[in-house]
Amino acid sequence: MTNSDNVVSVTDLRKSYGGVTGLDGVTFDIRRGETFALLGPNGAGKSTTIEILEGYRDRTSGDASVLGVDPQRGGIDWKARIGIVLQSTGESGNVTVLEQLTHFAGYYENPRDVGEVIDAVGLADKAKTRIGKLSGGQRRRVDVALGIIGRPELLFLDEPTTGFDPEARRQFWTLIDGLKSEGTTILLTTHYLDEAAHLADRAAVINAGRIVDIGTIDEIGGADARVPLVRWRRQGIRHERRTAEPAALVAQLHAESHGEPDGLEVIRPSLEDIYLNLVGASRADALDAEAVLA
Numbered sequence: 001m002t003n004s005d006n007v008v009s010v011t012d013l014r015k016s017y018g019g020v021t022g023l024d025g026v027t028f029d030i031r032r033g034e035t036f037a038l039l040g041p042n043g044a045g046k047s048t049t050i051e052i053l054e055g056y057r058d059r060t061s062g063d064a065s066v067l068g069v070d071p072q073r074g075g076i077d078w079k080a081r082i083g084i085v086l087q088s089t090g091e092s093g094n095v096t097v098l099e100q101l102t103h104f105a106g107y108y109e110n111p112r113d114v115g116e117v118i119d120a121v122g123l124a125d126k127a128k129t130r131i132g133k134l135s136g137g138q139r140r141r142v143d144v145a146l147g148i149i150g151r152p153e154l155l156f157l158d159e160p161t162t163g164f165d166p167e168a169r170r171q172f173w174t175l176i177d178g179l180k181s182e183g184t185t186i187l188l189t190t191h192y193l194d195e196a197a198h199l200a201d202r203a204a205v206i207n208a209g210r211i212v213d214i215g216t217i218d219e220i221g222g223a224d225a226r227v228p229l230v231r232w233r234r235q236g237i238r239h240e241r242r243t244a245e246p247a248a249l250v251a252q253l254h255a256e257s258h259g260e261p262d263g264l265e266v267i268r269p270s271l272e273d274i275y276l277n278l279v280g281a282s283r284a285d286a287l288d289a290e291a292v293l294a
Helices: 046-054 097-105 114-120 136-148 166-181 193-199 246-257 271-293
Strands: 006-017 020-031 035-039 061-066 082-085 154-158 185-189 202-207 210-216 229-234 237-242 262-267
Touching: 006 046, 006 185, 020 046, 020 061, 020 185, 020 210, 035 046, 035 193, 046 061, 046 154, 046 185, 082 136, 097 114, 097 136, 114 136, 136 154, 136 166, 166 185, 166 193, 185 193, 193 271, 202 271, 210 271, 229 246, 246 262
Parallel strands: 035 185, 035 202, 082 154, 154 185
Antiparallel strands: 006 020, 006 061, 202 210, 229 237, 229 262
C-alpha cells in the first residue's frame, strides 16, 4: 500500500493539555474511497483526533497527513476538498434551508445541485422553511447537507444521525452509501454501533487516547470475540457455553433433553458486544497499570 492510496495517514499522534494526555500515540490510515469508523466512549479522544485532522486543533507531536497535506498547514484550497459535519449545529436560523444551501454552494467550484442535496437529506418539504423553525433532527439534516454540498473528497461525519428517528437514519445510510459509490472517503464517528456495522469498511476502537483495536468490521475484536454463546436451562439452573459449533451443541442438548431444551438461546456477538468487551478490557488494563505504578 503506497502513501498515494491513503487519504489520511496518522502516525504516533499525541495531544496533551497541560498535564493531561488526550491522545497517546494514535496511528491509523484511511484508504481512498473507504468509510472508516472511529469508535469509543465519550472522552476517549475521538473529537480531538478529528479536530486535528480537520485543522482546527494543533497536535503536540506525531505526524498527520490529510489529502497529502499537513492539516496544521492546510489552506483554502485544501479546506475546499473536505466536508465537515460537526456534532453541534452552526447555521443561521433566520434564513431558509434553500437560502442557506444556495449560499454555501457558492463557495465551491463544482457544488452539488442544491435541490438534489435537499431531497437527499429528506428536507424537500422544508426547503422554504426558516432553519430556526426546524426541529432538532431536521437541523441535523441541514448540517449533513452543508457537509456534502461541495462534493468533498473526504467527508468527516461526527455523530451525524444524532436526533434522527429510525426511518431518517435509514434514509441517511442510503445517502452515505451513494456517496461511497461515488468514491468519497468518509471518516465517521457514531455511538450507534449498528450504523458503524452498516456503513464502515474498517473501524478503530479508541479508549483513553489509545487505539485498542483496528480492522475490518468482520475482523475487529478477533475471532474469539465472535464465538457464539449457547444458553439453556436444566432443572432450573442456567447454563451457557461458547462454541464455534453451536449447531452440534444444540443437537446434543436436544438429544439429552428428548426435545427442545428449556430457555435455549444461540447468541452471535454483535459489533456492539465486541466493542463493549474491547472498551471494558482496555479500562481494566489501564486500572491494572495504575495499580502497579502506585
